[in-house]
Amino acid sequence: MSAPSAPKTSPGNFFEDFRLDQHIHHATPRTVTVGDAALYQGLFGSRFAVQSSEIFAQKIGFPRAPLDDLLVFHIVFGKTVPDISLNAVANLGYADCRFLKPVFPGSTLNAVSEVIGLKENSNKKTGIVYVRSRGFDDAGDAVLDYVRWVMVRKRDENAASPGEKVPALPKSVEPVRLGGACPKIDCAVYDNILAGSANRFGDYKVGEKIDHVDGVTVEEAEHQIATRLYQNTARIHFNQFAESKGRFGRRLIYGGHAISLARALSFNGLGNAFQVAAINGGRHVAPLFAGCTVFAWSEILACADLPGRKDVGALRVRTIATKDHPCSDFPLKNDDDYDPSVILDIDYWVLMPR
Amino acid sequence: MSAPSAPKTSPGNFFEDFRLDQHIHHATPRTVTVGDAALYQGLFGSRFAVQSSEIFAQKIGFPRAPLDDLLVFHIVFGKTVPDISLNAVANLGYADCRFLKPVFPGSTLNAVSEVIGLKENSNKKTGIVYVRSRGFDDAGDAVLDYVRWVMVRKRDENAASPGEKVPALPKSVEPVRLGGACPKIDCAVYDNILAGSANRFGDYKVGEKIDHVDGVTVEEAEHQIATRLYQNTARIHFNQFAESKGRFGRRLIYGGHAISLARALSFNGLGNAFQVAAINGGRHVAPLFAGCTVFAWSEILACADLPGRKDVGALRVRTIATKDHPCSDFPLKNDDDYDPSVILDIDYWVLMPR
């Protein structure tokens, strides 16, 4: 009955399909709106005043309230999934992630990735693909730029490796490269009371640890709605029928969901950290499942001036998120291993008014 | 204590309340916005570029990105529920459903139904009501037109039948009647890469079957949020207290939820089918419940030219959705009965660029 024709569904790329220096233009362009901002608000409950209030944002120097940086990250990331990580075994890391231009409701986002490294694993079944992905707005300007590397299955174990190159990646983004997404801020009119925190850049010290205190329980409907909002199609997040027979017996929550939860929790302690300027690196230490309660704590790794800017400084923050473990004891590692409660270990730069 | 007064709650219409040729103007007018589009995105995860991107839509010839056709369908359908199907035993079928004009954020939708057929059942307890329902925008233009028929209870078994007429309905919408909601498309600038599919109208063959591969598990919160978004008040979807004592022991998911899930899944294989032009017929073969994982496959029933148009062609598609049964074996019928996994069998026209 069925007429022969070319297959119509995309199997995604396998390791041997990638080429060094290959540029991949991703589907699907996406106009982000105040609707996306509202749903993101309902899903994460962020309280950073710059993203929450048009008036607050405009008073301090933004043309209008920007979208949450991580919403932009997730939407750009989502576009790369069908091409880069549909056949991924694991998402291994992020590096050199910078937010370059603020994104406002009404903007349309696209994404392009460049293959910057390839390394076959010794078992010949998988290889590591390094990509630099960039998100662009409808003016053609890059709004986000980051590297991630993933372990991808080979379709055919006998296929030759498509290349061997491990790119050099910075351990962290240099402060001179931060701040592109932040216009000049008028710190004098930045209202600590409205923003909900009395602490400015100068009030934080290297080595300071902050327990973000609150906990939030994750529901299946929540992470599915979030991940679909980003048009992220990774199957492991949505298909309980398949996952019930899989490694965990249940749907795995998109790693970015934990990042957004931790960021929202971090308001309690970092309330004036109104913008994520860069992500130096991040590791999804353990999987997160629905029904777990997420907690977080942070350590200040560095306090940096931005060359030429007196309005904002940058805090390098390491945030640890846990499941079902409040963070008053700052759980991290036991000997060399992560504490079993830790799900996320992320190192990033935030901007704060002086 | 309670003063006598006219009852204030609506009991809905029973079979004997309907009249042939009766016109019913439905409550509640509804302005649809980018907020509705975002929530619909989060609930279904659609990736069709025309609805996702203002820029993509404008480049090919739309004044702006239209709302998803099925969102329009659900909102119009929802308005008819309090008047037509509050006392329905079963939703029996759809026919001759056409999308007539694109709907954009900011438009306000109304609905009117006309009773085009009535037939009492031999048990005198129920009757079949045929209505042609139309959705209108705030310019007064019809945006959607469809027939559905439902089995409705009688209030009083002894009441006379209000009429006996079974309308003639087309088995499918003729191609000449398709395309009203689609402006002239510039196929040369339609970007397959951004759209996420290399296959155009000419690449599909009659009889071709496509397994849409992915599966999505449905949660109670998701279908309730969706169905409320459409202001659909059918009680069986929301009231676990009552349904726990009912036929299924649980809430029944709105049939349109399965249609939207199947449509979103069908992107993987029909990525350039950017518009649903018509629904020829549809059957909710079995109920869907929260916790089930929905899969889908499609067969191309026909490939039709639209008279006078060289920009787009129409594919007549039959999509089968299942629960907890991946569709690589194209489940449909065993002898004369549907496979027990099948929940939806829908026959519709989609437009695709040439």
Add this chain to the structure above:
Amino acid sequence: MSAPSAPKTSPGNFFEDFRLDQHIHHATPRTVTVGDAALYQGLFGSRFAVQSSEIFAQKIGFPRAPLDDLLVFHIVFGKTVPDISLNAVANLGYADCRFLKPVFPGSTLNAVSEVIGLKENSNKKTGIVYVRSRGFDDAGDAVLDYVRWVMVRKRDENAASPGEKVPALPKSVEPVRLGGACPKIDCAVYDNILAGSANRFGDYKVGEKIDHVDGVTVEEAEHQIATRLYQNTARIHFNQFAESKGRFGRRLIYGGHAISLARALSFNGLGNAFQVAAINGGRHVAPLFAGCTVFAWSEILACADLPGRKDVGALRVRTIATKDHPCSDFPLKNDDDYDPSVILDIDYWVLMPR
């Protein structure tokens, strides 16, 4: 390792931290949008035509469709939580709540509270704080004004009481003080059919009881998304890990969620009550948990003219919401105690066209 520095997380205010006549400016300003309206629609399924349709609202005299009054209430209320009730043992009551000006999408809301009463409890462990909270739009106009009182823990039992004053509060808002948020309505063009109810102000009688018939089951994801939409940070709603060891063993749903559910259910019987003008008082009689099905019934307590207005009248309504108990028998009290199914007893004014 950790450098000493001032604590960065807010512990909230304890009873002894409040002062009579103290003014507290709350974080976080919030621009409300059509995105918030859509999500609120999806969460509660309201069908009041004025909020649903730009065209309907404009025809009768609004400049555009206003946001749902209770959405405004929840957003203003949410802002007060970190300062007023983070250390609350119980939310004791509301009084003298008036909606003063309509709020439209695009408006930015702020909130300020004034401490108008303090009373230490005899156990010296807690005290009652009375605050008058006001919400303001970006024009600086008050949109909402209400009193609530909460029982707040003391940090130190030995601390002196910060004051002793119990404010006089009205049992109900006088009709002359109603209607600020309602422009002059053109009742002649108010369309009952589109609005979904044939009953106007004159059709209701004091003492009349209305069973709102429908029931809606609440899911964890729904109340969490709603409560985060309002930036309400009360921990008891979100943290299953902590609550599993608490009094109820589970997350307690924000009391305002029950109010919004009851308001949406009340459409079936009060369909033309398009605006909540005031809340005279309200009591969360029993906690609500996910999985429960909410029902509601109402009694008309009074029918009042608004001085100088012939367009709308005010109905004083007492609405009772229950869990897992349909309301055809109007459950309320057994002897002196509330029926165990009752969760909410709220007394409020709604406006209805004449």
